[in-house]
Structure formats: structure tokens, C-alpha cells
Amino acid sequence: MKKANEYEIGDLVILLVDKYNTIGVGSVGIVKSQWSRTLVNCAFGNTSGAFISEEIKHLEGSCK
Numbered sequence: 001m002k003k004a005n006e007y008e009i010g011d012l013v014i015l016l017v018d019k020y021n022t023i024g025v026g027s028v029g030i031v032k033s034q035w036s037r038t039l040v041n042c043a044f045g046n047t048s049g050a051f052i053s054e055e056i057k058h059l060e061g062s063c064k
Helices: none
Strands: 012-015 028-034 039-044 047-052 056-058
Touching: 012 039
Parallel strands: none
Antiparallel strands: 012 028, 012 056, 028 039, 039 047
């Protein structure tokens, strides 16, 4: 299993916060790139942008 703040292009992630208008909690997205340990570029459906790594989690880690 990957470490919490380590993401690679193509990783599936789940959104943990409810502060975005077009993306709900639990939405599944894909990592496009990681700018730093704290900033990850993701796409959730038709919405993409940079997310703080604490706002997302690896999808496989959420199934346990």
C-alpha cells in the first residue's frame, strides 16, 4: 500500500471534504500529477485542479 501523501499519475483517489461546489464527498478521481508532498493535481469527472493532499485519499485505502 502506498504512503498517504505519495501519489503517482493514474492513481485513483477519493475526495474527503465537502467544500467544492461541483465535487461531492466520496467522489472518485484520478491523479494527473503531484506538485509537491502537499499539492496534487486531480481530475474528478469534468472538474480538475490542484487539491491539498489531506483532502484526498487513495481509493484502495478507503475500502478497508
